[in-house]
Amino acid sequence: MASRRAACEACRKAKIACDHQQPVCGRCQNNKGVCIYRTTPFKRKRIEKPSNLPSPDPSPSFTPRRNPYPNPGYLGPSSHAAIFKHITTEGDHSTGAQPGNPEALNPQWIGDNHLLLQGADVLRHLITTYPLTAMKELVMFWLAKGANLALAESFVAQCAESVSQLFTLNDENWHLVYARRLLHNSAQPLRITQSMDLAEFSSQFMDHNCRWETIAIFFAAVSRATIDIPFFPLLYTAEEAQYILRRLATKLSDFALEISLSLDCLNDLQLIVQYENFIVHSYVDGDESYHSWRKLGDVISSTFAMGYHENLEMKPGIPGFLMELRKSAFARIYSADKNIAIFLGRPPRMNKRFCHFQIPSCQTSINVWDPDSKPGYRADTRWSALCAFLKEEVWELLQDKQDAGCAARASAIQQKAEEQWRALPAHFRIESSLKKCTQTPFDRDFLAHVRLQHLHVLFLLRLLLLNTLTEPDIPIIETAGQMLALVVEIILLRDQLTNSGTGLIWKVAYYGLPAAGIILLALLKQHTSTAGSIPRTKILRDLSVFVAEVQIGTIVRPGDPNYALLSKATQTIQRFLDSFHSDAAPGSGLEPQGHHEEGSDDWAALLSQDLWDYEAGFWQSLADHPALLAVDPPLPRV
Structure with a gap:
């Protein structure tokens, strides 16, 4: 007699x-659902007498045991593997599964039980x-906005469709x-x-897989969509619900x-x-967060471990689409490392x-672009x-910097930058x-981000070539003025833009703050031409808009990532603007060049000389400038 078979x-x-x-089963295969067979389908549940002690949550039936033979990943030319791969002993030609091969291990032996339980509970x-x-x-809806x-661009829609059909509760x-x-x-x-x-x-990790x-x-x-879409009645209509999701x-x-790793x-x-x-963590926790910094370190470690x-x-036998994906992964991780480090x-x-x-x-030279290239994440990856x-x-x-050939090397880098800009397809270059x-x-x-990267x-x-940060020259002031003007335009047109690789807050903090800082230093020093070809009235207008948009909360609110940095910087800019438009007595620091308040030289000596530091320390030092002390008390030190 045939034994019973469970559905x-x-x-x-x-x-x-x-x-x-x-x-x-055939039905789940057609419906692209998850097909699960119970291990003990015909076993009756025992009715236990109620106990005074709370019963523990049932756990998945696998032993929380780590893989005793860890996967070594990529081993380079200095490793022992590079030596031993040239040594082949007789009979050592086995093609079977080795202890370090994940295929040879029972998946029930791998992983952390508490991680799985926590993931299941969430x-x-x-x-x-x-x-x-x-x-x-x-x-x-987020995808429909563009x-x-x-990096996961090719899989997001499929993942959303698969997960939405996955669970029966x-x-x-x-x-x-x-x-x-x-x-x-x-x-x-895989x-x-x-x-x-x-x-x-992708079929290997979609639907029932x-x-x-x-x-x-x-x-x-989902997390990223809640950042770009402030109102979605099916899930949230208020900021608190949006934040919780x-x-x-x-x-x-x-x-x-973490379970996967x-x-x-x-x-x-x-x-x-x-x-x-x-x-996601750079958006949720902020770009200054240690969590984001550690996450970046983890992904860099994995890049090296995989040999990318x-x-x-x-590497032979790699299909073309996967080769492009791996190159994109390397390029995005490489550029993220440099930008966050700066x-x-x-x-x-x-x-x-x-x-x-x-x-x-990239088929031939890195500076050769297809003239018909279209704006997209891959083009952004390449340019970044x-x-x-x-x-x-x-x-x-x-x-x-003290090397005698520093200026010549800097000139060569600038020439490369200009060549890269000219090599871009004409429709990628925004000049107006x-x-x-x-x-x-x-x-x-x-287009805006491409231009900001080049500037x-x-x-x-030009920042590197300054003798001192407190004496910005005309070339860097002009560049800073162009950067600030473009960032202000992005702020004003934010509702007409869709994130093409970097968010608004990153553009404001990474490009806007350094530019505003240099312009403030120039105005405090009263350069005769201020910013060369950029009128002073436009600079003051851009600074005013920059400050106003931050202060009224359209860009960032208290409690948001990067709020402390942006608010401290804009307070300093606002104090400068107040002093500029006031009828303060002589000594405000806004007189013609050569007229300085006593003590301003001491301030210049104290200002951070780290050319790469535009965090709170720079803005605190700038806030202590004698021209701003007369307008308002200095910012509290943190």
Whole structure:
């Protein structure tokens, strides 16, 4: 007599016949759902007498044991592997699974039990609090505006569709059942063949093959969407509800990533998730947050561990789409390292001397562009990496500033920057006002960021060549004036722009603050021509708009990331503007050049000489300028 065969959970709950195919039955295969078979389908539940002690949460049926043979990842030419690979002993030709191979390990042995339980609990809380279909609609609405996750761009819509169809909540312990299935899927290696296309690759982590990485990408997109979409009635209508959803989505994305990493089998999908998770934290925690800084360090470590700092073209059997994806990953992580290092005044962690510089869509020379290239995340990735390469050269030059050939080397870097700008497709170069551009919101934001990146390279070069920070020269004042004017335009047109790779707050803090600082120093020093070709009235107007938009809370509010930095800087700028427009007595510091209040030389000596430091220390020092002390008490030191 044939033994009874249990239906899968989806068929059982739908009360329809199941064909019992494993691992996925025919109905689930057609519906692209998750097919789960219970381990003890016919076992009756024992009715326990109530106890005074609370019963622990049921845990997934796997042993919390780490992989005893960790995956070493990429091993370079100085490692023992480079030596031993040339030594082949007789009979050592086994092609079977080795202890260090994740395929040879029972996935139930891998991972951290508490991580899985926490991830399952957050999953349950989030999905029972907010409708899953509404979160999918939020992401799809965000995508329709032209925004996306820069590196995971190709997978976000599919992830949203797959996750929205993934869960059935009929069982009390559904979250633990699905957490175990997601863990099982995440432990499977991603298969790669040279003939594979993007659809075949992504099918390994979509629909019934969903992994924790799929969950992480979807909820990273949910978190990002709540930042760009202030009002979405299906989920939130007030800031508090918007903030709560953002935090929960970020938390679940964190747990999903940590569970994936605990399996100790790095792959392309995990690296993408790590990068997008770092970007989410830069938005949620701020660019000065240690959490963001650590997340960036983690994704850099994974880049090296996977060997993506080596020449990817030399690795055989990689399909074209995946090669482009890996180059994009390297380029975005490389440029993020340089930009964050400059913003925080810390050393970069990816040295180009130990990396093979590679960017997407590069067939011959890095400066050769397809004239028909369109604005997009890949173009932004390529341009940002090219500018980051020059910024690293400026950084290296800073270490050798006393060298006699410093000026010549700086001139060579500037020439490279100008060549890169001229090599861009003509429709990528914005030379006039942003408001005159008639492109889509995404394209306008893209053009503005391309221009800001180029101006920033020139700004850093001219900043490097200053004898002292308190004596800005005409070239750097002109560059700063152009940067500030463009940032102010972006602020005023923010509702007509779509994030093309960097958010508004980053543009204001990274480009706007340094530019405003240099212009303030120039005005305090009363340069006869102030900013060369830029009228003083325009500079004062730009500074006034910059301050007003921050102070009224249209850009950043108390409690938001980077609020402390922006508010401190704008307070100093506002005090300068008040002093400039007041009828203060002589000694305000605004008299013709050569008239200085007693003590101003002492201030100049105390002003931070770190040319890369535009954080609170710079603005606190500037606030102590004698011209501003007469207007208002100095800012409190923190």
